Amino acid sequence: xxxxxxxxxxxxxxxxxxxxxxxxxxxxxxxxxxxxxxxxxxxxxxxxxxxxxxxxxxxxxxxxxxxxxxxxxxxxxxxxxxxxxxxxxxxxxxxxxxxxxxxxxxxxxxxxxxxxxxxxxxxxxxxxxxxxxxxxxxxxxxxxxxxxxxxxxxxxxxxxxxxxxxxxxxxxxxxxxxxxxxxxxxxxxxxxxxxxxxxxxxxxxxxxxxxxxxxxxxxxxxxxxxxxxxxxxxxxxxxxxxxxxxxxxxxxxxxxxxxxxxxxxxxxxxxxxxxxxxxxxxxxxxxxxxxx
Numbered sequence: 001x002x003x004x005x006x007x008x009x010x011x012x013x014x015x016x017x018x019x020x021x022x023x024x025x026x027x028x029x030x031x032x033x034x035x036x037x038x039x040x041x042x043x044x045x046x047x048x049x050x051x052x053x054x055x056x057x058x059x060x061x062x063x064x065x066x067x068x069x070x071x072x073x074x075x076x077x078x079x080x081x082x083x084x085x086x087x088x089x090x091x092x093x094x095x096x097x098x099x100x101x102x103x104x105x106x107x108x109x110x111x112x113x114x115x116x117x118x119x120x121x122x123x124x125x126x127x128x129x130x131x132x133x134x135x136x137x138x139x140x141x142x143x144x145x146x147x148x149x150x151x152x153x154x155x156x157x158x159x160x161x162x163x164x165x166x167x168x169x170x171x172x173x174x175x176x177x178x179x180x181x182x183x184x185x186x187x188x189x190x191x192x193x194x195x196x197x198x199x200x201x202x203x204x205x206x207x208x209x210x211x212x213x214x215x216x217x218x219x220x221x222x223x224x225x226x227x228x229x230x231x232x233x234x235x236x237x238x239x240x241x242x243x244x245x246x247x248x249x250x251x252x253x254x255x256x257x258x259x260x261x262x263x264x265x266x267x268x269x270x271x272x273x274x275x276x277x278x279x280x281x282x283x284x285x286x287x288x289x290x291x292x
Contacts, residue, residue, distance in 0.1 A: 024214060038204050067175070097277050126282070
């Protein structure tokens, strides 16, 4: 029973880490102190440092080079750059609804095409609800005449595609927690971090120390390292279905957390879209066909 409650706590902690990452990402993306490349670099570099004791202890990881490359690309710096770049144009509430909502849809189609795991008939209802909820948020931005938000929406949807391919690759190659950490973090620490420091636009040397510390802790420690560990522990102890159900709280939570932290007031249509997306996520999680 204690293990089960520990898994539930880890799942809830994962949601909080994810929402904190979105809020800090929006704050960093809309100020001039740091660039989106800095946010991605701090996230991947600090997470790799935090995970290094686990990775060194488990070496060799026995992960194929193609697996390293695919997981590092679709789950690493390019993935988070899409999210942070999207936040330049659109608010946190849109990011949570668009990305979290679209992820189960894209994941279902990727799993169908790659792994042969066809969605059940009832799951299509959940997918339809998610599409309607995401469309409501998109229409809200268009009808409201907010310039440029559609660019953020496209970037969020692209991030969801990347995450779907990332999850499918880990599932297809049956990676353990340590192997997943190695495949995700080592490649980005070795490839992206040096490119970022040497060639990409950065405000790291001029930004206030408080801004650097905030983004380092939120993205590197909580948003990447602890979020990955919490997710893995929760899936192991309470199962992927219950963990996915817990994560369905992210869109609504992000929507309301952004009100006091960023002053982003959601519209009625935005709230309705988040509610419909949450219902759709729960439907895709629980209305799965049983395998005998």
